[in-house]
Amino acid sequence: MSTTQSETVLAGRTEIANAVERICRTTPLPVDLHTHLYSARFGDLLLWGFDELVTYHYLIAEVCRTNRSVSPDEFYAMSKREQADHVWQSLFIDESPISEARRGVLTCLQAYGLDVESRDVEQYREFFASTTVEEHIDRVFELANCEKVVMTNDPFDDQECMVWLAQGAETDERFLASLRIDPLLVTWHDAQPRLAEWGYDVSVDLSGNTLAEVRRFLMDWAERIDPVYMAASLGFNFQYPDPDHPSTAVIDEAIVPACIELGIPFSPMLGVKRQVNPTLRLAGDAVGKCDIGTVERLCQHHPDCDFLVTLLSRENQHELCVAARKFPNLLPFGCWWFLNDPSIIDEMTRERVELLGNSFVAQHSDCRVLDQLVYKWIHSRESLRKVLTDKYLDLAATGWRLTAEQIQADVRGLLGGNFLDWLGR
Ligand code: RAT
Ligand code: ZN
Numbered sequence: 293m294s295t296t297q298s299e300t301v302l303a304g305r306t307e308i309a310n311a312v313e314r315i316c317r318t319t320p321l322p323v324d325l326h327t328h329l330y331s332a333r334f335g336d337l338l339l340w341g342f343d344e345l346v347t348y349h350y351l352i353a354e355v356c357r358t359n360r361s362v363s364p365d366e367f368y369a370m371s372k373r374e375q376a377d378h379v380w381q382s383l384f385i386d387e388s389p390i391s392e393a394r395r396g397v398l399t400c401l402q403a404y405g406l407d408v409e410s411r412d413v414e415q416y417r418e419f420f421a422s423t424t425v426e427e428h429i430d431r432v433f434e435l436a437n438c439e440k441v442v443m444t445n446d447p448f449d450d451q452e453c454m455v456w457l458a459q460g461a462e463t464d465e466r467f468l469a470s471l472r473i474d475p476l477l478v479t480w481h482d483a484q485p486r487l488a489e490w491g492y493d494v495s496v497d498l499s500g501n502t503l504a505e506v507r508r509f510l511m512d513w514a515e516r517i518d519p520v521y522m523a524a525s526l527g528f529n530f531q532y533p534d535p536d537h538p539s540t541a542v543i544d545e546a547i548v549p550a551c552i553e554l555g556i557p558f559s560p561m562l563g564v565k566r567q568v569n570p571t572l573r574l575a576g577d578a579v580g581k582c583d584i585g586t587v588e589r590l591c592q593h594h595p596d597c598d599f600l601v602t603l604l605s606r607e608n609q610h611e612l613c614v615a616a617r618k619f620p621n622l623l624p625f626g627c628w629w630f631l632n633d634p635s636i637i638d639e640m641t642r643e644r645v646e647l648l649g650n651s652f653v654a655q656h657s658d659c660r661v662l663d664q665l666v667y668k669w670i671h672s673r674e675s676l677r678k679v680l681t682d683k684y685l686d687l688a689a690t691g692w693r694l695t696a697e698q699i700q701a702d703v704r705g706l707l708g709g710n711f712l713d714w715l716g717r
Contacts, residue, residue, distance in 0.1 A: 300696040308688055309681050315700050316677035321438040321669060323468065323708040325625050325656040326523075326561075326602070328444050329665070331467040332425050334455050340428055340662035341420040342413070343376035345400060346384075348661060349575040350393040355379045356572060358387065364571040380413055392633045392671070399667035403435050429662065433466060436665040441657075442468045442520055447513050448475050448486065461518055470559070471519040473547070476506065477526060477539040498541055506546035514554050520715060521600055522551055523559035528580025528605065530562055532590050543590070548597045556715070558597060561628065562586065563604025579604045579630055584611040591619035598714065602628045602656070609640050613647040623714055624648070626656035632668065637675040645683055654706040676706065 330338040359382035475483035492505040533540040565580040616622045627637045657668040
């Protein structure tokens with residue numbers, strides 16, 4: 293039923309459900325808030341292709357428990373291609389690829405029009421070998437219906453630094469930068485000598501000019517890369533404030549003032565339990581429940597700074613929603629890492645809609661491999677569809693008039709538009 297030319301009123305359960313489905317599937321993703329992707333100019337820092345897809349660290353954790361005949365050390369000693377063959381055989385052929393990370397690989401192959409039924413790995417490899425990285429970036433962004441992604445840019449990574457120093461700001465508009473600064477907060481003892489080596493007047497005990505100099509370091513990098521936020525992944529036991537730890541002064545006197553001056557949020561990502569099994573390397577981190585008081589106190593002590601927060605533990609999600617109700621400078625985002633599974637996305641998204649309405653960002657992909665942008669968003673859009681269908685049907689049952697245009701605006705916000713609006717971009 294159409295009322296005006298610009299408004300499509302939806303009536304009846306089927307019409308509403310169909311409209312929500314179409315809107316969730318077709319609304320362009322304004323921005324994927326957190327990825328580990330890079331633009332083409334970063335060369336081999338951008339991972340893509342079949343072998344990278346099946347050796348994703350989520351799958352390495354699965355293969356090491358499914359096929360115990362190969363130890364983690366033996367696995368890591370293999371070439372990338374051997375690792376991929378081993379994962380494919382163990383996780384896709386020897387048993388059904390029913391886990392979320394495995395299903396994701398198949399969703400990608402299917403989206404590329406490859407024959408999933410054939411299980412023909414060489415055909416899959418040929419597909420990637422016959423394309424260029426530039427073509428493939430275009431293809432992936434189109435299939436994911438994605439406009440922009442935020443990279444994770446680490447000034448402490450020498451390979452990445454060389455690109456920024458030699459080539460300056462990013463020129464591919466699809467790739468936004470974020471300034472990732474874990475070492476300043478987690479391993480200050482290691483970060484301090486590096487800052488000193490780069491010409492900043494910093495001492496390990498934070499005396500003298502140190503905090504002003506850390507701030508200068510942040511401002512220099514912000515000028516270089518134009519980040520949309522600063523971020524750090526912090527342990528489940530991270531505390532703020534913690535007078536005995538350098539991180540509190542670094543946040544209060546360097547990170548927060550720099551973010552305020554730049555007009556960008558700070559994004560603490562809390563809940564990692566690092567290296568519970570070091571033999572698994574990148575796949576060896578786990579999860580712990582963090583103290584929500586840390587998030588509350590950050591927001592309370594710094595009302596002029598915006599905080600973009602994702603927490604890794606399922607047990608923290610409800611209290612994060614409650615905290616966001618208290619602090620307008622807190623924007624929850626995404627279902628991070630071990631939470632990026634349909635059953636948990638469903639639960640978290642319902643909880644967030646019920647407590648926060650539309651004022652959060654439902655998902656980010658955390659892609660490490662370009663191709664994952666395709667599957668993670670196909671799967672997440674479907675999860676969002678299920679939740680929103682129920683929510684809009686409940687709304688319609690009150691007699692509220694629903695329009696396709698309003699639902700589309702809501703979905704755009706939940707897919708990342710809320711962050712851009714928050715930033716004023
Ligand atoms: O999700 C992941 O791939 C993790 O390994 C981490 O990258 C995490 O998301 C992070 O950004 O630290
Ligand atoms: Zn990440």
